[in-house]
Each structure stands twice: as C-alpha cells, then as structure tokens.
Amino acid sequence: QITLKESGPTLVKPTQTLTLTCTLSGFSLSTSGVGVGWIRQPPGKALEWLALIFWDDDKRYSPSLKTRLTITKDTSKNQVVLTMTNMDPVDTATYYCATRGVTVPGYYNAFEIWGQGTMVTVSS
Amino acid sequence: QTVVTQEPSFSVSPGETVTVTCGLRSGSVSISNYPSWYQQTPGQAPRMLIYSTDTRSSGVPDRFSGSILGNKAALTITGAQADDESHYYCVLYMGRDISWVFGGGTKLTVL
Numbered sequence: 001q002i003t004l005k006e007s008g009p010t011l012v013k014p015t016q017t018l019t020l021t022c023t024l025s026g027f028s029l030s031t032s033g034v035g036v037g038w039i040r041q042p043p044g045k046a047l048e049w050l051a052l053i054f055w056d057d058d059k060r061y062s063p064s065l066k067t068r069l070t071i072t073k074d075t076s077k078n079q080v081v082l083t084m085t086n087m088d089p090v091d092t093a094t095y096y097c098a099t100r101g102v103t104v105p106g107y108y109n110a111f112e113i114w115g116q117g118t119m120v121t122v123s124s
Numbered sequence: 125q126t127v128v129t130q131e132p133s134f135s136v137s138p139g140e141t142v143t144v145t146c147g148l149r150s151g152s153v154s155i156s157n158y159p160s161w162y163q164q165t166p167g168q169a170p171r172m173l174i175y176s177t178d179t180r181s182s183g184v185p186d187r188f189s190g191s192i193l194g195n196k197a198a199l200t201i202t203g204a205q206a207d208d209e210s211h212y213y214c215v216l217y218m219g220r221d222i223s224w225v226f227g228g229g230t231k232l233t234v235l
Contacts, residue, residue: 046227046228060220061223063125063221108175108179109224110160110176117169
C-alpha cells in the first residue's frame with residue numbers, strides 16, 4: 001500500500017523557517033520516473049503547487065516562491081523535506097505531499113496519491 | 125504569471141450532467157498540458173479522478189470523463205449524484221520552467 005505522511009510544526013512565527021517532512025511508504029524515490037511534490041492550500045482557498053523532486057534529484061519550484069523554497073530527499077529514510085524561509089501569515093495553509101509517476105507513468109505529470117496534509121499556522 | 129481558470133461554482137440537480145472547464149487566461153489548453161482533475165471534499169485530501177486529459181484513475185466511476193473542449197480541458201459528470209458534491213480542481217503541466225499550475229477550483233453543489 002502506497003502512503004505518504006506529512007509532519008512538521010503546527011505553528012511557526014513570522015520570519016521563521018518552516019521545515020516539513022514527507023515520509024513515504026510502499027514505493028521508492030529511487031525508482032526511475034518517480035517524483036514527490038508539495039502542494040499547499042490556505043483555509044478556504046485553492047490548491048497551489050510548490051515544489052517537486054525527482055528520483056534523479058532534479059528539482060522544480062514554483063516560480064513565485066522559488067527564492068524561499070528548498071526541496072531535498074533522503075532515499076535511505078524514504079523522506080522528502082521541504083523548507084520555506086521567511087514565513088508570513090499568508091503562508092498559513094494545509095501542506096500536502098503527493099506522488100508523481102508511481103501508479104501512472106511519470107510523463108503524465110499527475111499527482112496520483114496524496115498524504116493527509118499537515119496544517120501550519122503562521123502567527124506571532 | 126500563468127493563470128488557470130475554472131468556474132467558481134455550479135449547482136445541479138441529481139441526475140443532471142455538468143461540465144467543469146479548465147482554461148488559460150492567455151492561450152489554449154492542449155493534451156500537451158496533461159490536464160488532470162482532482163476531487164476534494166471538506167477536510168479531506170484531494171483525490172485524483174482524471175489524468176492525461178481523459179484517463180480515469182483506478183476506481184473512479186465512469187460517470188466522470190475528461191476531454192478537451194475548444195481551448196479548454198473539461199471534466200464532465202454525467203448523471204451527478206449527491207456524493208459528487210465537492211470541490212474540483214484541475215492542474216496543468218506548463219513545461220520545465222513553470223511546471224504545474226492549479227486552477228482556482230470549482231465548487232459543485234448537487235441538490
């Protein structure tokens with residue numbers, strides 16, 4: 001069974017750096033074509049794609065947020081980590097990680113399986 | 125900035141057919157954008173319904189279908205059911221530099 005689970009702080013202060021971890025189960029991020037991405041959703045608002053890392057360590061970032069984001073992977077731990085610097089109250093959202101290229105071919109560029117999400121509030 | 129457009133909301137009666145579209149503020153959507161569609165109910169993570177324009181994900185009822193209509197991607201629900209009351213999001217792949225862009229979502233009410 002393929003699952004993803006997000007973890008990290010529920011509350012961060014403005015200007016702090018957020019670090020979120022996505023723990024993967026049932027597949028390997030070292031498999032060709034596989035990627036894991038991060039998507040967020042502010043309360044009552046739409047989904048927003050943030051970043052994705054591929055099996056070969058290629059990385060993609062949202063153009064509007066790329067200066068603040070870093071995505072890394074630890075294949076031995078089956079984890080993907082997202083850091084976001086200089087957090088602001090507008091970054092308050094549920095943060096999801098999702099797979100790409102695990103159950104359907106990667107070139108379809110779809111987010112097949114999602115974690116349950118983790119809510120992060122930015123407030124002093 | 126790439127903006128993906130969706131209708132904010134639709135309201136249908138059970139059994140009716142509804143089509144939700146996914147467009148680009150500038151330009152046309154094509155199969156090369158690999159449109160995919162997601163269903164999200166309150167408090168839940170999104171669930172993939174359709175990928176690569178028109179391929180249903182495993183376990184998705186066949187009343188859900190995807191297509192390209194004119195210059196937009198489209199999700200059609202044929203014979204909407206009460207269970208289909210959800211938010212629906214599309215996402216387009218815009219190439220290496222922009223990568224993925226989500227639409228603003230469509231809230232479907234079935235009553």
